[in-house]
Amino acid sequence: MKIFRIVSIALLAAFAFNAAHAGDIKLPQYQTLALDNGATVLLMPRKDVPLVAANIAVRGGALADAAGKEGTADLLGEMLSKGAGSRNALQFAQTVDGAGGNIGFGSSREAIVANAQFLSKDSGLMLSLLADALLRPKMEQAEFDKLRKRAIDGIANAKDSDPRQLIGIYSGAWLFRGHPYGRPTGGDETSLANISLADLQAFRQQQMGGDRLVIAIAGDFDPKAVTAQVRQAFGGWAKASGALPQVEAKPRESGRRVLLVDKPGATQTYFALANIGSKHGDPAEAAQDLVQTAFGGRFTSMLNTELRIKSGLSYGASSRIERPRQPGASAISSFTKTESTKQAIDLAIATLDRLHKDGLDAATIESAKHYVAGQFAPDLETAPQLAAQLVEMSLYGDTRDAIDGYLGRIAAATPQQIAAAGTVFPGSKDLAIVAIGDASKIREAMQTYGPLTEMKLTDPRFTP
16 A cells, blocks of 8 residues: 555656646736736636635835945834724734634735735735735834834844854845945844834825735635725725835845854854855746756755765755845855864855856756656645735736746756856855854855955844
């Protein structure tokens, strides 16, 4: 029976992969509406379960934070659920819980975001709660003070305990030094302390409005009824008074520069190697994703195999490709014992060199195609996932081919295209390098990689 089960699973996996290659994974049908105030509404009815989900983005986000007040959009996103309309924070939460729903708010680099899922019969309640939060938040001083303190304390706690979650922030700030993408979306200890409740209120007035709204609804609902509910909830929202932030592309780094963040007494070193990579809508996206999968995107990737499986220098090594509107970071990250810092970084660089020198062989490419196909469909299963996908497509102006044609592009990617896509990761001579560790023990090693700049982990900012 066990052998039969294993064989059956293998056959099913092969069938799924072949179906994916045949282009059978398609985004369900949906319709797009425009409200008179400029809001975009996307509706995707599905009758599989009696639930309805909404995903919202209000264009703007952390890029609109005032200089020196990074974290404003992030705090505002959290504040939206702390009382809205006629309900205080507790009453708002009780209303959501009492309906068996869930609702969340936050921010990203380019938008204030919200998501919710309720029973189908409560679609009107869901939309009214979302509208209250976005249009009529209470913005009480006591709630703001608690959120700001928690944000500052969270950064300090991460520095005191496990800075692994901070290495990406330091790396992005170092790579994009002087560029808007280098500003921490969640702020730092200094910028958060400078933000007032009045700053959040000003941000709302200038950067939030009906003309910036994208709302997608997916699930079991009547399109006509929900359209009327959306118009009632959001149709009267006035336009934002400010301009959308604009960002220029940052050139790729040439040469190396190294940032050492001193954490005295640290027993481990956390490190990242980065440069400018790709952007949303890059024509080479599919081929780049295959390179990313094979190089550092799965357990059996080149990086994890070398740094964890073979050498035991780390519990994990990975790579990532960020694709905002302008080119973002392509980065390698890992951690290791203090005494093996140079060995681990050297091995990461050697693995990067091997990617550029040898490329990916046919077996690795085929395996990566199977892996990507297997990971693709589960991200398009539920109503919340589909609603989120519709909002992202609308924000970036994508057509449905971004989804419908993706696996076809993966399947059709040639060895030549994949080899060319390897340049999404920088050559080892051109790197912005960051290490968090005990400077007294790793300074000499870090100096071998390029011109060295130092700061303390206790410094309240993420850049020197």
